[in-house]
Amino acid sequence: MTKRKIAILGGGISALTTALELTATPELRAKHDVSIWQMGWRLGGKCATGRDEQGRILEHGLHFWFGCYDNAWAMLRDVYAEWEDRPSNCPYRTGFDAFEPQNYTPLWTEISPDDWGFYNVTWPTNDDERGNGHVNLSFRGMLSQLANLLRELLGRTEHDTSDHEAVLHTVSKALDNGDPGRDLHDRMAQLEAQFAPGDANAVPLSGLFRDVLALGFAFLRGAMWDIVVRGKSLDELNAVEFRDWLISHGADVEMVTHSSVVRAIYDCCFWYVNGNHSAPSCGTGTALRVILRICTTYKESVMFTIKAGMGEAVVAPMYDVLRARGVTFNFFHKTTHLHLSEDKGRIDKVTLARQAELIGDYTATKVIRGIPTWPAEPYWDQLVDGRALQQAGVDFENHWSPGYPTAPVELVRGTDFDEIVLGISIGALKRLNHEEPSLAQELLDRGGRFARMVEGTGIVPTLAAQVWLPQDTQELGWRERPATVGGPEPWDIWADMSQTLPAEGLHSGSVHYLCGAYNTTLYRAPANADAQAEAMAEVTASFEDWVTAWGHEAWPNRPEGAIPPRALYLRANIDPSECTVGAAAGEVALRLKVDETGIENLTLTGCYTKTGLNTTCVEGAVMSGKQASRAICGSPRHVPGEHYL
Incomplete structure (x- = not known):
């Protein structure tokens, strides 16, 4: 039997998942000849990891795996079960062993202008099993569970809220019993008013409880009205910005604008146009999906943090398993041009450098x-003229790298491939300035839905820091490792990641990862600009200012002073391939399913596609990878969560 040749361009999580699914069984491996073409020396995309000369783990940013990531957990479980090349002294027996529950998630809050503190939040756990594929609860079921969560929060307050708890119990029960929702909507409106700021009759809750309950009531009320009563789909609601939607259903404008609860939601997925915290935007349907998935379908714990590098405990086992299955990897090959056939209906050739x-x-x-x-950095001693390239400061992953010699490589349809899987980040598909065409320029010039998606979907640059401190978590003033969002911008996401220290050979002190959206358009700069150096200067100054202003809040017992450069790693993720994908109001409708390119032999994969989750995250990447494989070979038949709500 002649094998079908499938060339996957890119080596991120989506691309690797596509390869895993295309080769999942001996029967599929007998049908498919899969090759992966990746720029630079490593895999993982935004989840790539590197070790420096000190043996420290260097990440692109801070990665949380939520307990609702059913596809990602199942993929990791299966990879570890098949991982025959696992080192004999590997500390992780299963993929789940490589992660630690993160139930303690204190939430930053601005108590008054320039005065920040934390709400202590510890999430309940449950006995559900990660990766078991059960995520398709009904919308009513989601709202019922959310009502129960609000009821539990009310029960934890020191005030008499029994009447309101009873109303929420009624809401949950009526939803479970199929109540049409109109009466419930009216009752929720009355209840919501009792939590409005400034209301003389308001329930005397303060801080986090007030915000969660007031916003939660607006959320429930709006969801019941728009979806349960009016019958709108979540996709229809994506035209409306989520904050505007909350306000339209009675939420207080000031609270929606400034509450840490709302900011936390946007921070988690970098929902800021061009990284600008003054321009938050997310389609309401996507926001509802993400909130309900995280809060009502998590398993075991709401969130998990990794014990080593993401590229080490996740990507490297995927790489080993794929090599054992016969997948070919071609490192140091950067895709530069997709060539259409004369009738513009197929990819005839791919040029790589x-x-x-x-x-x-x-x-x-x-x-x-x-x-x-x-x-x-690459293993320079394995490259011809490697030391010279190293001394010249060459960075094979960076658009603004010092120049280096390349040679063209052509993949030809019928000889080198039958199918192309485009696993390159959407940022790298855009034409971002007048000097440089896109690698997909012929497809953009062709017009149609693919062009509209690429041109109309925003990307978000990010910044990241890792800090190694001599004090441990308790010595810094925390009872346990915190992971938090909603902090002072732009470094508004932070977690104590000291569980990674044993993987670095360290047994004292602590390590902290911070990240956030980065307000810049430097990602548009042509290759002859000095954009990366400019961005690094801005990010370095920004972090120094943040530590001076807010470091005492994050690390109360740390002695004052700057972080020594040797204890700090900073990143400015402005390369178009490193930017995250936006989900702004009106943009999600532009997303295509993986098989909707209009090109006969071109399949997409990436978290920018229409997956059913439709936001930037590992789960969306894995879902897209599965959907890409199914578009090519029909397997897997089912992708959990793709039809969620």
Whole structure:
């Protein structure tokens, strides 16, 4: 049997998941010849990890895995079950062992102008099993569970709220019993008014409880009216910005604008246009899906943090399993041009730039303490003229790298591929300035839905920091490791990630990851600009200012002073391929399913596609990878969560 040749361009989580699914069984492996073409020296995309000369884990940013990530957890479980090349001293027996529950999530809050503190939040756990595929609860079921969560919050207050708890119990029960919703909507409106700021008759709740309950009532009321009563779909609601939607259903304008509860939702997914915190935007349907998925379908714990690098405990096992299945990896190949056939109906040829010449077969990973790791820079000694490239400061992953010699490589339809899977981030598909065409320029010039999606979907630059401190978590003033969002901008996401220290060979002190949206348009700069250096200067100054202003809030017992450079790693993620994908109001409607390119032999994969989750996250990437495989070969038949609500 002649195998069907499938060339996957890009090596992020979506692309790797596509390869896993295309080769999932001996029967599929007999049908498919899969090759992956990746720029630079490592895999993982925005989840790529590198080790520096000190053996420290260097990430693109802070990655949380939520308990609702059914597809991602199932993928990880299956990869570890098949991982025959696992080092004998690997500390993780299963993929789940590589993560730690993160139930303590204190929430930053601005008590008064320039005065910040934290609400202590500890999430309840449950006995559900991660990755079991059960996520398709009804919308009524989601609202019922959310009402019960609000009722539980009310029960924790020191005030007499029994009447309101009873109303929420009635709401939950009526939803479960199929109540049409009109009467419930009216009762919720009356109840919501009793939590409005400034109301003389308001229930005397303060801070987090007030915000969660007031906003929760607006959320429930709006969802019942628009979806249960009016019958609107979540996709229809994506034309409306989520904050505007909350206000239209009775939420207080001041609270929606300034509450940490709302800011936390936007921070988690970087829902800021061009990284500008003054321009938050998310389609209401997407916001509802994300909130309900996180809050009502999580399993075991609401969130998990990893014990090593994301590229080490997740990506490297995927790489090993795929190699064992016969998938071919071609590192140091950057896609530069997709060529359409004369009738513009197929991809006839792909041009790539070979970034480096290898001395032999490239060994991409090295085992450290039982964990397969990637280097922060290529193994220069495996490249022809590697030391010269290193001394010149070449960065194969960066658009603004110093120049280096390349050689063109052509993949031809019928010879090198039958199908193309485009697993490159949407930022790299855009034409961002007048000097440089897109690698997909012929597809953009062709017009149609693909062009509208690429041109109309926003991308968000981010910034990231990692800080190694000599004090441990308790010495800094915390009872346990915090993970928090909603903080002073732009470094508004922060977690104590000290559970990674053993993987680095460290047994004292603590390490902290911070990140956030980065307000810049430098990602549009042409390659001959000095954009990366400019961005790094801005990010460095920004972090120094943040530590001076707010470091004492994050680390109360840390001695005052700057973070020594040797204890700090900073990133300005402005390369178009590193930017996250937006979900602004009106944009989600532009997303395509993986098989809707209008090109016969071109399938998309990436969290920018229409997955059923429709926001930037690992779960969306895995879902898209599964959907891409199904578009090509019909497997897997079911992707949990894709028809969610």
